[in-house]
Amino acid sequence: MINFNEPIDRMGTYSTQWDFMADRFGASNILPFSISDMDLAIPNELVTIMKKRLEHPILGYSRWNHPEYLEAITHWYRQRFEVEIEPEWLSYSPSVMYSLSKCIELLSQEQDEILLFTPAYNAFFDCITMNRRKVLCSNLILENQQYTIDWSDFEEKCRQAKIILLCNPHNPVGRVWQEWELIKIIEIGKKNNCYIISDDIHMDIILEGTFYPLLKAKNYQHNIILLSSISKSFNVPALTGSYVIIPNEQLRKSFQVITRYRDFVNSPAVLNVLATIKAYQIGNEWLSELLDHIKRNLEIVTHFLKANIPEIKLIKPEGCYFAWLDCSELKISSEKLQTLLITIGKVGIMSGRTYGQTGENFLRLNIACSDIKLIDGLNRLKITVEYIKAQKKRGENHG
Template identity: 50%
Template sequence: MNFDEIKDRRGTYCTQWDYVKDRFGKEGLLPFTISDMDLESPEEVAEALVKRINHKIFGYSRWNHDDFKNSIENWYKKRFSCEINKDWIVYSPSVIYAVSKFVEMKSEKGDGVLINTPGYDGFFKMILGNERRIISSPLKNVNGKYEIDFEDFEKKCREAKIFLLCSPHNPVGKVWTEKELAKIIEICKKNNVFIISDEIHMDIVYNKKHIPIVSLGKDYLENIVLCTSASKTFNIPAFTGSYLFIPSEKSREDFLKILKERDALSSPSILAVIATMTAYNECEYWVDELIKYTENNIRFVKEYLEKNIPELFCEIPDGSYFAWIDFSKLGISSEEFQKYLIDIGEVAVMPGLTYGEEGRYFLRLNVACSIKKVEDGLKRIKKTVDYIKAERK
């Protein structure tokens, strides 16, 4: 594998490159936007998919078999020292679909769903789309590191039916400690709040260890569901496909009834199933190398900003492949900065405001790409900032 290799994704119906104008209003921008990678998936995954495609028959398939479940069970043993009951494992077309169904199952219209902000923008849309209320408990920013304000969190839990946890957290890259997760569970249990944990970024973790929330559930386990996928880790989201751990037998039955009978979505993408099994069974080494590469890319961003654009700042996150860049010292609004980045720098970077008011003075830069692309993007941001400073003189 060669993560330094630049591969042209244009013309592949790629959201990040081919449809950048949809979000940013201009063609030809260098994009650091949606959370997928400009990096090739493992060779073993590609070979397994080619072998299956060469069979040339693509009928209906199944996910409920030992080959699929064993690959997941073994991955959790290897990566997280976590024992999973295979009976908990259930397929879903996507993580956000599974989250949406559990919001529907565990609350009524008008009920409150609690999230930490800044937060993944898909959560906002999904909660409102289900006609539930968004309840925000803002994270505390302590010198670039984020913490839960547990006093505020407990207060908000009193009016919520569901807490939607992002673990690791998108966009700030926080990896929750065992102590923090235990306190979250304790407070939710005290207030009878159901926990949905989106752990799709679980494998991209740096100097900490990701802890699956189900490993700490104890006597509250049946009030927790974990939703995740191999898609972020191995850059295979276009195949669709995810899975859940649903410890409660009743909740499993309810979810499967919705999946199979109401929504008729129980037949999975066979390519997703094969890609997941192959990745988990054969490609642990690849993830180890990916983590080193993306961490080095984020470190490069931090050092480049310190040296060349001191008005901008980012800390090394605990996990995820995002640099969460603070531009508050620049003294410019998010809207103005975006206009300059697009028109002067010709670069597309996700505005932090996308993730809630708490992200107003931030950018989320996706560094899951070659170091050359990261450097090109930073030079474009520097060009933009230099222009803004010159304009003010």
């Protein structure tokens, strides 16, 4: 059994989350739960294969378009999700967000509208606007502690949209879209001549339910693009590298022309290629233990909030490794709460406002860490809430 609770010091490793926390929170003396990587060791098999490669004294240009790499990915989809991916549908990309940016460029014109469900991963907004397209939001509905799609709003806005941008599982709220929901999205998109781009980078982090890749709906492959990577599942974003699945041959060739002949990002980091092959060969057992650990951490959050901070409600995630926390009962703005978390609690938790207006009064807590760190962070959140309550009581007594 893997000990995911073993403390690992990440300071001094050029870690975005730890060494550069001041860039995000304005302070460096806090405990961070911010960017979506894990404070957990990667599989030993990945370390071994990368060490072996680094024993060779030459790190020249590498390739991705070979059977070992392509078959590793198609094998993973076949055995884990029961879907057949043709090897020729695959292309390499330096990152999922790069792939998204290029697909937006290829499939739409400036000022076209890109539809997404909100609250949404904050980089989506930047990717759309920096490509001179318009963000079109369909707000998810929160009912009975679960987010659902407002179908009438979604269908109406699809009439305006050129592209539907999905996130599955949905970051930050943790919904794993069910098969019927995805098929309905596909049907509505087809009726309105929308392309569908699905960011599936968290596809292996499923806590409840079943992940359903859009390409299982075989009748609609022509207008669907899937984006993914091993970076979230196996905690290797520093290796860079991702892949894009494009069944549409013309679109795929256009994408490859851009990556190879215009942007010159078609030569991959060899360690990413090796890690992808190995992870998709051996990863099921490691992922099973990882998911058990995340579920235990989620139970810690659930029990801690009920016992210590009942004003904060957990919106239980079905996927991803985030706890989406409803802080609306605190009656304090997201901006003020962030300030107090940093100055009073000495803890860095992502403000829900980062993910759009519908994230106001929420926090996104990364729980992919040791239980020791998680409990420390929750205690710091408790200290902050107790301060807020004390300040309000003091104000009432002086009112």
